Amino acid sequence: MVRIYTLALWLFAAVASIQAQTLFQVERNGLYGYKNAANDTVIACEYIHACNDSINTLGFVFNSRNGKIICFNNKGERLFHVFNYDNGPDYIQEGLFRIEDENGLIGFADSTGNVAITPQFKFAFPFNDGKAKVTFEGELKDVPGSNGSKHYWDSTNWFYIDRQGFQIKQ
Numbered sequence: 001m002v003r004i005y006t007l008a009l010w011l012f013a014a015v016a017s018i019q020a021q022t023l024f025q026v027e028r029n030g031l032y033g034y035k036n037a038a039n040d041t042v043i044a045c046e047y048i049h050a051c052n053d054s055i056n057t058l059g060f061v062f063n064s065r066n067g068k069i070i071c072f073n074n075k076g077e078r079l080f081h082v083f084n085y086d087n088g089p090d091y092i093q094e095g096l097f098r099i100e101d102e103n104g105l106i107g108f109a110d111s112t113g114n115v116a117i118t119p120q121f122k123f124a125f126p127f128n129d130g131k132a133k134v135t136f137e138g139e140l141k142d143v144p145g146s147n148g149s150k151h152y153w154d155s156t157n158w159f160y161i162d163r164q165g166f167q168i169k170q
Contacts, residue, residue, distance in 0.1 A: 020070055021074050023055040032061060034076070042076035058113050060089040069115065071099070079113050094127040096163065108132070108165075117165035123153040131160040131168055 012117035027047035031047035034055060045072075047061035055074045060082055063070055069082040069089050083090040083098035083106060090097040096108040096116055108127070124134040138155025142148050157163050160168050 015121070023059065023072075023074055023076065025050045025053050031064070033161065034059065034072070055126055057111065071109070073113050080115065082108065091126065094130065094163070096123055096127050098126065106134075116159070116163065123155065131162060134161055135156050143169070 011080075021036055021133050022034055026033055026035050026041075026045060028045035030048075031045045032047045032050035034043040035039060035041050036051070041057075043061070046064065048064040049062040051060040051062075051069075055072065057074060058079075059072050059074075060069050061072065069084055071079045071082050071089070073079060081100040082104075083100055085091065085098070090099075092111050095110055097111075099109045099115065099119060101107070101119035103119075105119040106121045106124040107115060108117040108124070109115050121134040122136055122138055123140075124132055126132060129165070135153070135155040135158050137157055138153050140151050141148035141154045143152055160170055162168050
């Protein structure tokens, strides 16, 4: 019985240590990636910018081919694209941040990398007071007088969703 308990405890510790892996930023020839504590390359040095010095849970890099932000977990798994806000990855608000699919549609993920709301919206604001303002249509427009440096999303069909993605009444 003691052997089974010891083996189970050892297996639990081994699995926990794999999941708790920290990755460390490295640079090679002006491109960035990540290595683990054993100095093994986990994320290849092929990104023009790495937003994190280390990855404990999630990390973000800029794809040099298309300028999109990619989210990786601490196992080096590519999860999804992240909405670019204020020249970096979207901020977590109320436990969620905006993500994008290959077509630029917006959804939400949580701080551990789980997709909470599948990308489906043309535009979405961050969550505030348990709801997010979203739309399925519209267009990105320049703010007048900003010389193209500031933009806003113009739509006539805004609505609100809850944290599960269901439409709510205002």
